[in-house]
Amino acid sequence: MNGNKIRYREFTMEQGQAAKESNRSSKSSPVSASERRRSAGRKGSKVAQKDKRRKLVDATMRRYGHSTYALIETLHTVQEAYGYLDDDNLKYVAHSLRVPLSKVYGVATFYHFFTLKPQGDHTAVVCTGTACYIKGVPAIMKAFKKNFDVEPGETTADGKLSLLTARCIGSCGLAPAMVYDGEIAGMQEPEDIVSKVRAMIRNGN
Ligand code: FES
Numbered sequence: 001m002n003g004n005k006i007r008y009r010e011f012t013m014e015q016g017q018a019a020k021e022s023n024r025s026s027k028s029s030p031v032s033a034s035e036r037r038r039s040a041g042r043k044g045s046k047v048a049q050k051d052k053r054r055k056l057v058d059a060t061m062r063r064y065g066h067s068t069y070a071l072i073e074t075l076h077t078v079q080e081a082y083g084y085l086d087d088d089n090l091k092y093v094a095h096s097l098r099v100p101l102s103k104v105y106g107v108a109t110f111y112h113f114f115t116l117k118p119q120g121d122h123t124a125v126v127c128t129g130t131a132c133y134i135k136g137v138p139a140i141m142k143a144f145k146k147n148f149d150v151e152p153g154e155t156t157a158d159g160k161l162s163l164l165t166a167r168c169i170g171s172c173g174l175a176p177a178m179v180y181d182g183e184i185a186g187m188q189e190p191e192d193i194v195s196k197v198r199a200m201i202r203n204g205n
Contacts, residue, residue, distance in 0.1 A: 053081040053182050056170065057089065061096055068099050071107055075114060080166035081182060083123035084115045113153075119162035120155040122200050124193070125179035129168030132176040136190070140176060143190035148197065160201050 060077040064070030074097065078089045085108050094101040108114045124144070128137050144150050144163055155162040171177040174186020178193060180200055188196075 052184065054092075056081045057093070058096075059170065061093075066097055068097055070097055071099055071104065072111075075104075075108055076167075079114060080125055080164065080169065081179065083119055083125070083162060083164060083182075084117055086116075119164075121160050121204075122181050122197070123162045123164055123179075124197055124200075125164045125166050125169070126152070127167075127169045127171075127175070127177045127179075128165045129172065129175075131168075131172035135175040137176060139190050140178075140188070140193060143194055147194045161197065 057074060057077050060074045061070050064073065071093070074093050075085060078085055078093065082089060090104050090108060091101060093099075094104040108116060126132075126137060126140055126144075141152065148156055148161055148163070150156045150161060150163045152163055152165045166179070169177055169179060169184060171184055171186050176188050177184060177186045178188045179185075180196060185196070
């Protein structure tokens with residue numbers, strides 16, 4: 001229990017330190033205003049990408065009023081959006097739901113459907129929620145099997161691609177929806193998916 005408290009305190013101290021350093025560097029930076037604006041734009045696009053996934057996580061916690069009962073659902077959302085449960089997100093969830101970090105790790109390691117390790121180099125998440133399912137999930141799964149020899153929950157033999165599923169990623173109006181390396185795309189036909197995944201693997205993005 002003490003260990004949990006210490007780890008939790010380390011997390012909040014790290015956050016405080018990071019915030020202080022970020023403040024210090026923004027005050028003392030000698031760069032011009034235009035360079036700052038350009039740099040903010042570049043950073044902004046990365047942050048926006050990050051935020052998209054974090055927003056899904058936040059939305060799940062909000063749906064449950066940030067109660068501790070949200071833990072499993074929130075971990076599902078993290079895994080669906082990021083492909084696995086990374087340390088940063090586990091700490092973030094523990095902090096946001098006010099649950100001891102040890103409990104979050106306990107749940108994450110108890111259930112076989114959670115994984116704490118990054119999987120393939122790339123992840124493709126097929127939304128299997130009702131709206132997406134009726135718009136063609138079986139055909140999408142067949143295309144993955146035929147073209148990449150991979151089934152849901154598996155990683156290709158060369159370690160390049162992990163295929164995951166999500167129950168609903170909040171884009172039902174765009175069904176069938178996919179998440180490619182964290183980026184949501186709607187109205188995906190099996191042929192588009194195959195070319196996109198091939199390009200993602202080829203280009204490394
Ligand atoms: S069911 Fe697929 S996005 Fe909602």
